[in-house]
Structures are given as C-alpha cells and as structure tokens.
Amino acid sequence: MSTFRKKPRSRQRTALHHQADGLQPARPRTGQLPLGQEHRAHAGQGGKPVPAGSFGQLPLVLNTWPFRNATVAAWKTLAAGGSALDAVETGCATCEQQQCDGSVGFGGSPDESGETTLDAMIMDGTTMNVGAVGDLRRIKNAIGVARKVLEHTTHTLLAGEAATKFAESMGFINEDLSTNVSQALHSDWRARNCQPNYWKNVIPDSSKYCGPYKPPTVLKRDGITYEDTAQSYGHDTIGMVVIHKTGNIAAGTSTNGIKFKIPGRIGDSPIPGSGAYADDMVGAAAATGDGDILMRFVPSYQAVEYMRRGENPTTACEKVISRIQKYFPKFFGAVICANMTGSYGAACNKLSTFTQFPFMVYNPLKSAPTEEKVDCI
Numbered sequence: 001m002s003t004f005r006k007k008p009r010s011r012q013r014t015a016l017h018h019q020a021d022g023l024q025p026a027r028p029r030t031g032q033l034p035l036g037q038e039h040r041a042h043a044g045q046g047g048k049p050v051p052a053g054s055f056g057q058l059p060l061v062l063n064t065w066p067f068r069n070a071t072v073a074a075w076k077t078l079a080a081g082g083s084a085l086d087a088v089e090t091g092c093a094t095c096e097q098q099q100c101d102g103s104v105g106f107g108g109s110p111d112e113s114g115e116t117t118l119d120a121m122i123m124d125g126t127t128m129n130v131g132a133v134g135d136l137r138r139i140k141n142a143i144g145v146a147r148k149v150l151e152h153t154t155h156t157l158l159a160g161e162a163a164t165k166f167a168e169s170m171g172f173i174n175e176d177l178s179t180n181v182s183q184a185l186h187s188d189w190r191a192r193n194c195q196p197n198y199w200k201n202v203i204p205d206s207s208k209y210c211g212p213y214k215p216p217t218v219l220k221r222d223g224i225t226y227e228d229t230a231q232s233y234g235h236d237t238i239g240m241v242v243i244h245k246t247g248n249i250a251a252g253t254s255t256n257g258i259k260f261k262i263p264g265r266i267g268d269s270p271i272p273g274s275g276a277y278a279d280d281m282v283g284a285a286a287a288t289g290d291g292d293i294l295m296r297f298v299p300s301y302q303a304v305e306y307m308r309r310g311e312n313p314t315t316a317c318e319k320v321i322s323r324i325q326k327y328f329p330k331f332f333g334a335v336i337c338a339n340m341t342g343s344y345g346a347a348c349n350k351l352s353t354f355t356q357f358p359f360m361v362y363n364p365l366k367s368a369p370t371e372e373k374v375d376c377i
Helices: 068-079 084-098 142-152 160-169 180-191 291-297 299-308 313-325
Strands: 039-042 049-052 060-064 117-124 129-137 157-159 238-243 249-255 276-279 283-289 333-339 344-348 356-362 370-375
Touching: 060 068, 060 084, 060 283, 060 333, 068 084, 068 238, 068 356, 084 117, 084 142, 084 238, 084 249, 117 142, 117 276, 129 142, 129 160, 142 157, 142 160, 142 249, 157 160, 238 276, 238 283, 238 333, 249 276, 249 283, 276 299, 283 291, 283 299, 283 313, 291 299, 291 313, 299 313, 299 333, 313 333, 313 344, 333 356, 344 356, 344 370
Parallel strands: 129 157
Antiparallel strands: 039 049, 060 238, 060 356, 117 129, 117 249, 238 249, 276 283, 283 333, 333 344, 356 370
C-alpha cells in the first residue's frame, strides 16, 4: 500500500478550466466543501470561455475518450473506499475486458504477424512509483500486471515474453488474445499488400508490397514527410487520472497499440511521463494518439510541469500540443490534465479528420459521468 504524505495547503491554486457543456453547478451536499472561486469553461460553442460559479471538487475521475463504463467503474471503486490506484486499475481493466473501441484489451490491433499485444502503466503520485508492461503477450489484464510490477518489484517496466512469464508468476492466465475480429483484420491487411505499414527505406518497396524487408545497400535520402495519421492509424488508448478525496493522485493507461505494428513495437502508453504522469503536489496528465510521436516529447510529464509553474490545466494541455505541433503539425494526439484541486482540461491537435476530442469526467458536481468535448487547436 502506498504511504500518504501531507501536502502543503498554502500552495496557490490555479483557476479551473474545464468543459461545461451547459452543466449547472450542483448545490453543496452535506459535509461537502462549499463552492468557491470562479473558473472558466470551454463550452462546446466554439470553445468560447464562459463564466461558471463553482470550484473544482474532489474526488475526480478523468479519462480519455467516451469510455463511460471505465469512468463508472473507477468512481464506484472510490465510493467503495478504494484508493486512487485501485480506481485507475479498475477503470482501465474495465476497458480491457470490454475491448473499448477495439483499441484496448484483447482481440484488437494485430501486429504484422497477426498477434495482439498489450501495453499498460500505472503511477502512484504519492510515492512516484510506477509499474508498467510493454509488448505483453497472451495476458488479458495488462493494467493488473502493471500494478503487480509496481507492488512486487523495484523495476518500472517489464516487456515482451519475460513480462508474460512475470505475469504467470503473479497468477495471471496465459491465453490467446486473438479473436475472429483480429484475425479478419490481419487477413484483410495481408490482402491489401500489407497497407498501411510502418517501414521505410527498405526493399521490397513497403508502400506496394509485403515483407520480409531488408535495407538497401544505399539508403535514399529524399526526406520523408510525416503524414496525417488520424485516418489510417488512429487509435484510442484509455488514459485515466484519478484524484482521491484525500488528495492522493494516480494515473494510468492501457492499449493494444496501433494496428499492423512491427512486432516488438512499444508506444508511449507504458512510458512514465509519456502515456501518463502523476504527482500529488501538482496534478496529473495522460496522453492518447500516435505514440511514436508523443513519446518523443514526454507530454504527460510536460503538462504536469506546466501546471507546477502555475498554468491552469487547459493551458498546460494546450502548451503541450503546441510544442509538438512545431515539429509534427499533422500528428494525431490529445492530452487530458488535472491539477491537485480537481480542476481539469484537455487539448488536441486539429486535423481534417479530428476536430474535437471527447473525454469523460466524474466529480461531485455531476450526478453522472459526463462526456465533454474540446475543440482541437
């Protein structure tokens, strides 16, 4: 179990930025902190700031994409007395079990060989400890294995076949992650001459043929441009941030990666600071999108650091997106952010096929988990 530490309460709290979507602030419940301070919200009408009279409340469950059942599962865990870590694990595990959007859990995103592999991580913002797994094979509950890495090892990340052996030693069942759906996806991809794929500068021409591929004697130096990936490669990792009513913060991710990836590929999701990051003294963030680009900028860590400097969550998220845009203007990605007060925000990179980013929120101001949307920048 994680140890609790007392946070200084004299720290200046930043203004609350979050999606309102017309929600009227709820009246304080018995024993609930009174509403205070003003926050601004980016309502759906063009993202224009509008006044709202309530202050961020705890506990908070915030997750990427409209994965409502995951939000509910995390909230119920908190209501039953579970910790922030418990809530993140339960929420992400729900998506793994329900195969959220085909991009989380078993039976989705087969690699070039037709196998589904999983990445996941969980971070304790109280102790700064992390457990993660990458390229996990034949184990359905990736976030559960990540939690075991956190609790039963001094390591941070285990990968591949060795991660599977570790999972088996922890009592997880070794089973095939393929389904009829994933097998059909792979067969169709092979029939399309393995298009799209993630190779470059190889023989045979990877834009026309399947492999195996070999590097040519002399590589071409034509300068490869980065293309809009949202249409062909987009995927929907679940990233979750939970702030307990005591102020303890946890964050986590789970995904089966991108379709038709080169076997062995690990994206941003299990990398601390890339897929997610949490610090009780500041807040937490989680990212989703093209992991091969995102992990080069450790966006979740960067967002938390922006909040540490006093930026509100929305601005912190937007600054992260803007930073990546300078190098990869057509990257596919989004970030969710929350500070220690329960204030939250989100941002995404605008593409022709991706103009708004939906995410889920649940806190005491809401009678049910709420899907909110932010206009991409």
